[in-house]
Amino acid sequence: MQTTTVFLILIALCVISFYTGRKRSQIVAMQHGGLDTLHSLPNHYGYMAAVWAALPALFVLLVWMGFESSVLHALVVGQLPQNIQQLPPDELGLYYNQVQGFARGAIDSAQLDEAQISAAEYYIRTVTSFSQMKATLVFVVAIIGALLAIRRVTPVFRARNHVEKIFEWVLFSSSFVAVLTTLGIVLSVMFEAIRFFQIIPVQDFLFGLQWSPQMAIRANQVAASGSFGFVPLLVGTLLISTVALLIAVPIGLMSAIYLSEYASRRFRAVTKPVLEILAGVPTVVYGFFAALTVAPFIREMGESVGLNVASESAMAAGLVMGIMIIPFVMSLSDDIINAVPVSLREASLGMGATMNETIRKVVLPAALPGIVGGILLAASRAIGETMIVVMAAGLSAKLTINPLEAVTTITVQIVTLLVGDQEFDNPKTLAAFALGLVLFFVTLLLNFIALHVVRKYREQYE
Amino acid sequence: MSAIATITDIKTQNIEGKVPMDKRSALEIESQDATDTYETIGTPRVDNAKMSARHVNVFYGEKQAILDVSLDIGRNEVLAMIGPSGCGKSTFLRTLNRMNDIIPICKVRGDITLEGEDIYKSDQDTVMLRARVGMVFQKPNPFPKSIYENVAYGPRIHGLAHSKAEMDEIVEQSLRRASLFDEVKDQLDKPGTGLSGGQQQRLCIARAIAVSPEVILMDEPCSALDPIATARIEELIDDLKEKYTIAIVTHSMQQAARVSQRTAYFHLGKLIEVGETKEIFTFPKHQLTENYITGRFG
Amino acid sequence: MNSMSDSNRSNTTAAIAASLKKRYARERRFQWYGRLAVLTGFIFLFILLTDIVIKGSPAFTQHFIKLDIDFNTEVLGISQNATAEEISGADFSAVVKDSLRTMFPDVSGRKEKKALYRLISIRAEYTLRDMVLENPALLGTNAEVWLLAHSEAGSYLKGQVDASAPESDRKVKDIQVVWLDTLAKEGRTESRFNSTFFLSGDSREPELAGIKAALYGSLFTLLVTFCLAFPIGVLSAIYLEEFAPRNRLTDLIEININNLAAVPSIVFGLLGLAVFINFFELPRSAPLVGGVVLALMTLPTIIITSRAAIQAVPPSIQEAAMGVGASKLQTVFHHVLPVAMPGVLTGSIIGMAQALGETAPLLMIGMVAFIMDVPGGVTDPSTVLPVQIYLWADSPERGFTEKTSAAIMVLMAFLILMNGLAVYLRKRFELK
Known part of the structure; x- marks a missing residue:
């Protein structure tokens, strides 16, 4: 049975439980002398039954779905002949994929051997029985849950409090998803990164000046380990981010100053949303713009003055990234400038200071910590930005600080290493997770510092 | 639109939402029929006035905050302006150095002169005007800079000192005149925001007199201070009138009685009565003035 | 004493007067910097948008070429009364080639012939086959048929090729230019609205590529995202705003939400790859996984904006409801949430718009496949609109550049629509 069908039937069961629970409470109430004897409204008893039908069953369903394919894999592989089971993991994986593909009707039988075809038949049988088992299990759990709940319906039972308690738990679990997500990120990235560092020493990664993971395409190749020096990526990332900030900070800050201190209310009301469109443009669009319009333009400009500009220059990616974060810097600065008390301006x-003297000598120095925090936030954005650099920055990890040359970044390398087929025991694939780990912690740190600085700054004026 | 942008929007709206709230009380209370005419009791005019206002009307958008006020400020005198909150005394004070130019919807009609020169004339320079007519605000508002830099701020932007020694001289003298120097002479490089409330307010006075203004406007300068700090400021005001002309808005009648030579009583945007301080407090002529100073409302 | 201070004052006045000119010049300059900054932002936006529109709008038309087709059964290799199956297997490309050769009889040599055949899209044979399948009586007759031009020929007909450029620099060769000019002169070319773009999936041939598969992929992905992120986000916001006790755990949750909002999107892709695909072995390239990953990514946005909306509900409403004996939960769900709903929806729409434009995490979970077929559900392999844009942007053919821009225009149209809705909701919300 399809998961969607199971789900729909489960909803139906909930509705039935609701009405049964309500009915039951009314009957019980009548036996005890009228609806007034009930602690809670009949509806609450209904909700209670429905919740008990739904929650345990949903939990079972989720757990089942989570582990179904791994169990299936283990079972099918267990059925295979010994010699095949002893194949190296990646070949076995390929073999299993063929079985799976055939079972799903995606591959022709001509490519397969006999063991695979019988395994595929076994696979199909198991999938069918699994889905029956899943449906049965879910429904049994749902019905038991509902029955247990309905059995507890008595006039003194505080169904309302019970339901509300459960609901509070549901609310709490929802907000706990955020914690689980962080945990998931840290654990998954950390786990693979540790496997990477078992192959490549940490110090080689952190201080190595060479990055060429392409060496390791074939696992049995001589000198297969490649070089995984992270420094060129870091320098490349910082180079592009610096260019971006050099564009975005002056423009964003000056726009914010002009709009909040000089512009008329009307002008501001029109201008701000228009500039904020820049923040809503998807990054893939900026990437396209950078690669096809800005990069060639900068290259031509460079050529016309006799400069040799790479066609995937850090300048182009940085410039476009800068455009992207202008509204971000603008909103943050606007916010921070507005937090400077009017009394200081007055x-x-x-005393007869002009507006720009007031801004430059009083408002900006007073807002400096906040602005620094804002710039850090913008920097963390720039460092984590992916699509623009994937499309407009280079792949070769050159250790340079010349913005006219092509550099590569952490995010570009993550994408390059992971798009396409992956083998999870290859340092090349694992390296992506090590990079992800670095990226996660660098942006986390930047944000943490930035938010701290901004908060301190706000407290100063509250 | 990014999430951050949205959050920022919400915050900004809150901030913007607050500003009109503060002003609204002033607007609503002071809304009056503009055709309503009245006669100020007492002597609004003095001979050889430092500043004089004639038939001044102030509007916030549609609402009128000041109605046909005529008032002179004499040379080296302290003029106190009293009245219930929202009576327009602060608004009137701010018209004297055009601080209300900052509020876009605020319009001023009538004539205000400084040494006989119209300060609202089209080529009047607000920078120059505000350097000549300084202001001290309700809440002490030192810049988040050192004590020295706070006082040096005005001379620096106006280019009044040509050397470090000259600047030191100006800072010291201003702090002395604000009777703050002895307390802070060893910590001139410490932040001005670290001082006590009363010291901060005296620092603000020092900052204002560092540019040698002719008139100092004080907008309830002691309302945020404790009685001891208030007493020191009042003493200071008394000293300062030797060299400066001072207009002070206060909500405290005792303060007005202690520091001022003349007192003006404002009510609902009108100047009801003005005269010698002693006279106003002993023999108020208008019923409203009497009610106010005898504490029947305020 | 007084005279001294008077002279002091006149010195001051003189000094200020002397400084004024310079200071006002600086003031004007400063204001101009501000105007310039705002203007620069505008210019960037303008260039970006016009660049996309100029590059993309030709993609909404396609050129067709009229050929005289002889449905010769011999050329097709079938009999006059062939079965449908035989017709399906017949070589319709041969009649197209025949027709082209008849029209330009001087063409000789393999290379030239190949160039000639490249004028017409490979879809022509399927068009003709479908015509004959529908009306077998066509066999053995002649007919004038409008056939889709090859993308390179189409791009010449759209006037995108500069024929005066050196031949080696362009895809459309001189000889093709002559043929196309002839066809155009004879009125055998026509520009039509490009419905293919909206009605088909990806293709290796630019003139046949469309965004339908990607649109469906985006739709399914967003569906999953919404179904997860909206309830979880709103419930979290309610919990944090109304129920959460002030303790370490709540602080932890709040810190987590704020930090997640700043985690680069690609890291969510790594999470999806490691947890959902490798650990739970969910299908790669599927909207299901993409949707879950995007849901986790947009969750902070929805939570933060929903909290702000709930906070904005006047406490008097709550107090009134609690006063008549409603429980906290009833109060929140019956009274607070309905008032906060426009704000909550605004935040959710903004979150969804963010998810719709997101690319990087989806690359990680394999939604970069070449997908021709429209996905039928959340577990079918599919791609999404931004990824389609990424894929096309990488293609070297010129025909794909305009497709990319056109796809961007479609994507932006959706985003503008969504943000417009959000703004509308917020405006209505503010009026209350």
Whole structure:
């Protein structure tokens, strides 16, 4: 049975449980002398039955779905002849994929051997029985849950409090998803990164000046380990981010100043949303713009003044990334400038300072910590940005700080290493997770510092 | 639109939402029929006035905050402006150095002169005007800079000192005049925001007099201070009138009685009565003035 | 004493007067920097949008070429009354080639012939086959048929090829230019609305590539994202705003949400790859996994905006409901949430728009496959619109550049629609 069908039937069961629970409470109430004897409204008893039908069953369903394919894999592989089971993991994986493909009707039988065809038949049988078992299990759990709940319906039973308690748990679990997500990120990235560091020493990764994972395409190749020096990636990332910030910070900050201190209310009301469109443009669009319009333009410009500009220059990616974060810097600065008390402005203007003297000598120094925090946030954005650099920056890890040359970044390498087929015992694939780990912690750290600085700054004026 | 942008929007709206709230009380209370005419009791005019206002009307958008006020500020005198909150006394004070230019919807009609020169004339320079007519605010508002830099701020932007020694001289003298120097002479490089409330306010006064203004406007300068700090400021005001002309808005009648030579009583945007401080407090002529100073409302 | 201070004052006045000119010049300059900054932002936006529109709008038309087709049964290799199956197997490309050769009899040599055949899209044979399948009486007759031009020929007909450029620099060769000019002169070419773009999936041939598969992929992915992120996000917001006790655990949750909002999207892709695909062995390239990953990514946005919306509900509403004996839960669900709903929806739509435009995490979980077929469900391999754009942007053919821009225009149209809706909701919300 399809998961969707199981799900729909489960919903139907919930509805039935609701009405049964409600009915039951009414009957019980009548036996005890009217609806007034009930602690809670009949509906609450209904909700209670429905919740008990749904929650345990949903839990079972989720667990089942989570482990179904791994169990299936183990079972089918267990059926295979000994000699095949002893194949190296990646070949076995390929073999299993063929079985799976054939069973799903995606591959022709001509490519397969006999063991695979029988394994595929076994696979189909198991899948069918699995789905029957799943449906049965879910429904049994749902019905038992509902029955248990309905049995507890008595006039003194505080169904409302019970339901509300359960609901609070549901609410809590929802908000706990965020914690689980962080945990999931840290654990999954960390786990693979540790496997990487078992192959490549940490110090080689952190301080190595050479990055060429392409060496390791074939696992049995001589000198297969490649070089995984992270420094060129870091320098490349910082180079592009610096270019981006050099574009975005002055423009974003000056726009924010102009809009909040000089512009008329009307002008501001029109301009701000228009500039914020820049923040809503998907990054893949910026990537396309950078690669096909800006990069060739910069190259031509460079050529016309006799400069040799790479066609995937850090300049192009950085410039476009800068455009992308202008609205981000603008909103943050706007927020921070507005937090500077009016009284300081008045004090300065009241002594005959001009507006720009007030801004430059009073408002900006007062807002400096906040602005620094904002720039750090923008920097963390730039460092984590992926599509623009994937499409417009290079692949070769050159250790340079010349923005006219092509450099590569952490995110570009993650994408390059992971798009396509992956083998999870190859340092090349694992390296992506090590990079992910670094990226995660660097952005986390930047944000943490930035938010801390901004909060301290706000407290100062509250 | 990014999430951050949205959050920022919400915050900004809150901030923007607050500003009109503060002003609204002033607007609503002071809304009056503009054709309503009245006669100020007492002597609004003095001979050889430092500043004089004639038939001043102030509007916030549609609402009128000041109605036909005429008032002179005499040379080297302390003029106190009193009245119930929202009576327009602060608004009037701010028209004297055009601080209300900052509020876009605020319009001023009538004539205000400084040494006989119209300060609202089209080529009047607000920078120059505000350097000549300084202001001290309700809440002490030192810049988040060192004590020295706070005082040096005005001379620096106006280019009044040509050497470090000159600047030191100006800073010291201003702090002395604000009777703060002895307390802070060893910590001039410490932040001004680290001082006590009363010291901060005296620092703000020092900052204002560092550019040698002719008139100092004080907008309830002691309302945020404790009685001891208030007493020191009042003493200071008394000293300062030797060299400066001072207009002070206060909600405390005792303060007005202690520091001022003349007192003006504002009510609902109108200047009801003005005269010698002693006279106003002993023999108020208008019923409203009497009610106010005898504490029947306020 | 007084005279001294008077002279002091006149010195001051003089000094200020002397400084004024410079200071006002600086003031004007400063204002101009501000205007310039705003203007620069505008210019960037303008260039970006016009660049996309100029590059993309030709993609919404396609050129067709009219050929005289002789449905010669001999050429097709079938009999006059062939069965449907025989017709399906017949070589319709041969009649197209025949027709082209008849029209340009001077063409000789393998290379030239190949160039000639490249004028017409490979779809022509399927068009003709379908015509004959529908009306077998066509066999043995002649007919004038409009056939889709090859993308390179089409691009010449659209005027995108500069024929004066050196021949080696362009895909459309001189000889093809002559043929196409002839066809155009004879009125055998026509520009039509490109419905293929909206009605088919990806293709190796630019003139046959469309965004339908990607649109469906995006739809399914967003569906999964919404079904997960909206309830979880709103429930979390309610919990944190109304129920959460002030303790370490709540602080931990709040810190987590704020940090997740700043985690680069690609890291969510790594999470999806390691947890959902490798550990739970969910299908690769499927909207299911993509949707889950995007849901986790948009969750912070939805939670943060929903909290703000709930916070904005006047406490008097709550107090009134609690006052008549409603429980906290009833109060929240019956009174607070309905008032906060426009704000919550605004945040969710913004979150969904963010998810719709997201590319990087989906690359990680294999949604970069070449997908021709429209996915039928959340577990079918599929791609999404932004990834389709990424894939096309990488293709060297010129025909794909305009397709990329056109796909961007479609994507942006959806985003504008969604954000417009969000703004509309917020405006209505503010009026209350």
